[in-house]
Structures are given as C-alpha cells and as structure tokens.
Amino acid sequence: MGILSRTSYVIRSKINSVLNRAEDPTETLDYSYEQMRDQLQQVKRGIADLTTQKKRLEMQKRRLEDNVDKHNEQARTAVQQGREDLARRALEKKKTKMNQIEDLERQISQLQSQQDSLIDQKDELQTRIEEFRTKKETMKARHEAAKASSTVSEAMTATGEEFEDVGRAIERAEEQTEDMEARAAALDELHESGAFDDVLSDKDSIDRELEELSTGSGVEAELETLKSDMGQSDSESGAASEPASDVDAEVDEDELEDLEADVDDSEVEAELAELQDEENT
Structure with missing residues (x-):
C-alpha cells in the first residue's frame, strides 16, 4: 500500500469514526423512512404520468375509430351513388386510420404493462415502507430505553x-x-x-522572657505577702485568746507614730494596686 493510499485510508477511517460518534440512530432511521416515502411519491407520480399518456392514446384511438366509421359510411354512400372513386378514397382513409388504431393499441398495451408493473412496484415499496416504519419505531423505542438505562447505570456508577x-x-x-x-x-x-x-x-x-520572669516574681512576691499576712493573723488570733495585761493593752502614742513612720508609702501603694487588680479580675 502506497503512502497516498495509506493516507486516504487513515483519513476515511478518522472521518468514519467522527461520523459514528456524531450519528444519532433515531435521526438516521427517520431520515431513511422519509427517503423511502419520497421514493414512493416518485413512483406514484410516475404511474400518474404514465396513466395520463395512456389516456391520451385511448382518446386518440377513439377519435380514429370514429373516423373509421365515418369513412365506412362515406364509402357506402359513394357506392350507392355510383361514385367508385369516392368510395375507393374513403376506404383508403379508413385503412390508414385502422393502421393508426393498431399502432395506438400496441402503444396502449405497452403503457398498460408498464403501469401494471409500476403499480406492483408501488405496492411492494409501500409494504416495505410500512414494515420499515414498524421496525423503525421499535428500534427507536429500544434505543431510547437503552439510552435511559445507560444514563441510569452511569449515574449509579x-x-x-x-x-x-x-x-x-x-x-x-x-x-x-x-x-x-x-x-x-x-x-x-x-x-x-x-x-x-x-x-x-x-x-x-x-x-518577652524578662516580662514572664517579672510576672512570675511578682506572683511569688504576692504569694509570700499573703502567706506572711495569714501567719501574722494566726499569731494575732492566738494572742487575743490569752488574757491581756493592762500594760500590753496600753500603747504609747509615740510608739504608734514611730511604727507608722517606719511603713513605706510605696509598699502601701503597691499592695493597694494589687488588691485593685484582684478586684478587677
């Protein structure tokens, strides 16, 4: 196989593959059915044309037959009048018309045969079209059912x-x-x-690490302060349980002022700030 032949074969195979993918079987069946119906109409038109020609020949034949009768009467009349020459001319025309009638009869017979053949072909084609129509509808129904089943299967899988x-x-x-x-x-x-x-x-x-350490040390300092406060409260509660002497109960005002002087204002402010923070939290 030459290069051109192989190329042509490949091209035809590609085109055939594309056509197979694009082809809709139902549309193809409908198109084939319409083509067959068109052929049937052509056959019917052919039969009608042929019948028309036959009818024309039959009409022409009837006119010739009328002329034959006319010439026959002319010949009889001429003989009665002693005009053999006119009788001979009438009989000659009669003979000519009869020959034409025979030729027309042969043509009419041929047309009739063709008409009968076309009618048989028309009947056969019509029967085939009806059979094809039934098969077409069956194939279309099967195709639609298969298409629906395939769609459902694709949806399921x-x-x-x-x-x-x-x-x-x-x-x-x-x-x-x-x-x-x-x-x-x-x-x-x-x-x-x-x-x-x-x-x-x-x-x-x-x-950030320094802030974390500062926060941790502040917590530890506050914890120690709370612990010391709780220990002092316990000692004070123990001392209050014992009978206090008049000397211990009396506190000199000068010593109280000295104790207040020893308290650092900054410590008081810090403690107050811590208490406010706890209230806010």
Missing part, C-alpha cells in the same frame, strides 16, 4: 462525563477545604505561640 466532572469538582472542593482548615490551624498555632506578636510589636524574645 458515576462513570459518565458529567458525573466525572462532578466527582472532580467534589475532590477540588475537599482539597480546598482541607487547605483552608490547615491554614486556619496554622494561624491559630502561630497566634498561640506569639509569632504574630513579633510582627505587631517591637519586642523581641528577650523582652
């Missing part, structure tokens, strides 16, 4: 093109959702770790 697109869309949506969930989790983790604080503030890690 998700193998159709549309369902494949839907499946891919769902996969993409799941991937995007997972990406957004992972990003949200990462942002939460960075927020908890303080990574965003580094971006939003000018403090470095050393500043």
